[in-house]
Amino acid sequence: TPGIVVAGAGQAGFQLAASLREGGFRDPITLVGDETALPYQRPPLSKAYLAGKTDAEGLFLRQPGFFAEHAITHRPGIRAVAIDRAGRSLQLSDGQSLAYDHLVLATGARNRPLPVPGADFPNVQQLRGLADADALRAALGEAKAIVVVGAGFIGLEFAAVAAARGLSVTVVESADRPMARAVSPEIGQFFRAAHEAMGVHFAFGAGVTAITGRAGRATGIVLADGRELPADFILIGIGVLPNRELAAEAGLPAEDGVRVDAFLATPDPAISAIGDCVRFPSPFAHGLTPDGTVRIESVQNAIDQGRCLAARLNGKPAAYGALPWFWSDQGPHKLQIAGLSGPGDASVVRGSGAAFSVFRFRDGALRAVESVDRAGDHMIARRLLAAGTPLTPEQAADPGFDLKALAM
Ligand code: FAD
Numbered sequence: 001t002p003g004i005v006v007a008g009a010g011q012a013g014f015q016l017a018a019s020l021r022e023g024g025f026r027d028p029i030t031l032v033g034d035e036t037a038l039p040y041q042r043p044p045l046s047k048a049y050l051a052g053k054t055d056a057e058g059l060f061l062r063q064p065g066f067f068a069e070h071a072i073t074h075r076p077g078i079r080a081v082a083i084d085r086a087g088r089s090l091q092l093s094d095g096q097s098l099a100y101d102h103l104v105l106a107t108g109a110r111n112r113p114l115p116v117p118g119a120d121f122p123n124v125q126q127l128r129g130l131a132d133a134d135a136l137r138a139a140l141g142e143a144k145a146i147v148v149v150g151a152g153f154i155g156l157e158f159a160a161v162a163a164a165r166g167l168s169v170t171v172v173e174s175a176d177r178p179m180a181r182a183v184s185p186e187i188g189q190f191f192r193a194a195h196e197a198m199g200v201h202f203a204f205g206a207g208v209t210a211i212t213g214r215a216g217r218a219t220g221i222v223l224a225d226g227r228e229l230p231a232d233f234i235l236i237g238i239g240v241l242p243n244r245e246l247a248a249e250a251g252l253p254a255e256d257g258v259r260v261d262a263f264l265a266t267p268d269p270a271i272s273a274i275g276d277c278v279r280f281p282s283p284f285a286h287g288l289t290p291d292g293t294v295r296i297e298s299v300q301n302a303i304d305q306g307r308c309l310a311a312r313l314n315g316k317p318a319a320y321g322a323l324p325w326f327w328s329d330q331g332p333h334k335l336q337i338a339g340l341s342g343p344g345d346a347s348v349v350r351g352s353g354a355a356f357s358v359f360r361f362r363d364g365a366l367r368a369v370e371s372v373d374r375a376g377d378h379m380i381a382r383r384l385l386a387a388g389t390p391l392t393p394e395q396a397a398d399p400g401f402d403l404k405a406l407a408m
Contacts, residue, residue, distance in 0.1 A: 001027050002099035004313065005090055006106055007080035007246060009033025011041060011299055012275025013106035014061050015306025021070045023314035029072045030098060032090070034079040037130050038064060043299060045133040046157040047329050051164070052137065056130060080107075083250040085268055102313060105258055105266075105273035106306075107243035109297060114149060114236045118211030121218035124234040127154055136235070140165060143233035147171075147221050149208055151178040153328045155237030156195065160331040163198040170201040170229055172208060172221065183337065184347045184358045187370045191330060198331050203229070242277045242295060255279075257295040262319035264309045272312075274305035283321050284340045284385070287363045294340065298326045323386040325378075336378035339368030339385045348396040350377065357381070359396040366391045376404075383407040 004020065006013040009031040017029050033039070040059040048054040067074050079093035089097045111126040113119065123143075125135055136158070146162050148155045151173035162169045175181075177188035178195070192202065207224035211234060220230045244254040252266045253259040257279030264272050264280065279295045288294065304322035311318060326337045333354075345360040345367060357377040360368040369381030380403050384391060387407075395401045 002088075002101055003028030003030070004102045004104060005098050005100035006031045006104045007090060008106035008108055008243070008275070008277070009035070009039045009074060009076070010106060010108050010275065010302070011039075011061070012108070012302035012306045013104065014039035015303045016104055016106065016274060016310050017072045018062070018070070019307045019310035020313060021072065023310055023316075025310070025314055027101065031072060031074045032078050032080050032092065032098070033074070033076055034093070035129055035131075036077045038062070038067075038074070038076075040130060041299065042128070043327075045130065046127055046154050047161070049133055050136060050140070050158065051161045059130065080246055083246055083271070085250055085271070088270060101270070103271045104309065105247055105271065105277060106275050106302075107246060107277045109240035109242050109276040111236070112239045112241050114208065114238060116208055116210050118213055118218055119236065121211060121213050121216070121234075123232065124211055124218050124236065126236050127158065128240075139233045140167070143167060145170075145231050146233045146235065147229050147231040148235045148237060149221070150237035150239070151175070151180075151202070151204075152237055152239060153179065153182070155235065156191065156330050157328060158235050158237065159195060159200050160198060160329075163195070163200050164331065168201075169199070170203060170231075171195070172203045172206045172223065172229070174205065174207055176204050178202075181343075183335070183370050184341065184345070184360060186347055186349055186356075186358045187335065187372065190356075190372055191333070191335070194331060194333055203227070240276070240297060242279075244277060247271075247273065247277075259293075262321075263312055263317055264305055264320055265312075272309050274309050275302040278305070280305075280320065282324070282340070284324055284367070286365075286367070288340055288342045288367075296324055296340075298324065300325050323382060325382055334373055334375070336371045336375065337368060338371075338378055338381040339366075341368035341370070346393065348393045350396055350399065359391070359393070361393055361396075366396070380404055380407045 039061045082091040089099045091097045145168045148171045159169045210222040212220045242257040247258040248254040258273040276297045282294045285294045308320045328335045341360040345362045348359040350357045355373040357371040371378040
């Protein structure tokens with residue numbers, strides 16, 4: 001029997017393989033990944049690894065021996081290029097094909113390109129993988145003036161590391177505040193001030209029209225209002241696109257992510273999908289999207305979907321209903337988010353100054369909690385949201401109200 005073949009050997013694909021074996025799965029498991037390294041975690045690439053505080057060894061999800069011990073075949077440096085659904089086989093970039101009983105798409109996401117002239121200069125880069133992080137580490141050693149395009153999580157984490165090195169850093173953002181798509185205005189304002197205190201400059205409401213260069217290298221960035229910012233290194237961090245092409249070309253629904261049902265199954269019973277590449281129905285997306293589906297880019301989601309699918313493939317099916325949670329480290333501050341919030345949610349702030357949480361209410365119910373340096377609130381929020389425990393905005397706002405007791 002050919003067993004399970006996984007396209008993509010990242011956080012989700014690796015977790016699926018490990019959880020399958022943990023649950024007693026005995027058939028072959030093959031992880032096909034186009035990167036050359038052992039499966040590794042990405043979060044440190046824009047944090048400790050970028051800052052030189054940990055080496056590549058520290059990123060690997062398991063040491064090499066793990067794969068042989070658990071009879072998981074890892075095929076690095078190989079790309080899955082097409083699915084033959086009728087023949088149940090996956091075509092690979094080395095010309096071979098792999099038969100499967102069940103195929104799992106865990107292809108993750110790739111960086112959204114910045115469509116302006118000059119974006120292909122060698123000192124204009126993006127960050128997704130280990131190879132990118134190595135290039136950025138080298139660049140940080142040489143650059144003096146850095147421009148970051150995009151005030152999202154990765155752009156801001158990179159900016160914090162660069163600023164801590166004493167480099168001049170300007171973050172250019174089309175919205176009017178940092179992380180505008182992901183967090184409340186309160187959190188955005190806090191991080192704006194925190195970055196400014198680290199020496200980071202911002203240009204908000206700023207579109208980029210071109211990257212200028214000389215002698216084959218970028219020298220600056222031109223904004224829509226005509227301003228030109230000099231730069232000897234530019235990081236583009238404007239979000240990601242799901243790697244949905246394998247599914248789409250095989251005739252599976254894959255608009256803005258590979259479409260799966262609550263069990264992470266595609267309409268083809270022999271194909272499932274997990275992680276950053278999927279769009280799935282979430283019980284936490286209430287009132288957030290027209291059809292109740294979301295695409296989530298987080299370690300939590302990749303791991304929990306890997307576990308959920310492994311359980312189904314081991315004969316214990318359950319709908320995916322794990323609470324979304326996320327973190328971001330920016331300079332001295334830790335942001336933690338539990339639940340899913342939307343731009344229209346009402347905010348209630350608990351705590352003050354440098355350590356506080358923003359409770360986000362939508363349609364009368366608590367939907368998300370964003371905490372800055374308040375790990376206790378975050379853990380309580382995860383319990384409340386996962387259990388669906390009712391909390392009113394008045395209770396959240398009352399510093400005397402015992403949230404911990406409510407969560408017990
Ligand atoms: P990935 O880990 O991206 O794995 C997908 C793999 O599939 C990749 O190796 C890709 O190259 C490969 N692949 C794609 N197409 C093919 C193909 N056709 N054939 C073979 N292989 C293919 N999340 C958090 O929760 N907290 C954080 O602080 C955080 N920080 C991050 C920092 C950075 C710099 C980045 C890039 C991401 C961060 N994330 C963070 C997000 C998190 O890493 C992702 O959500 C997670 O890795 C998703 O797992 P995945 O397996 O779906 O995708």
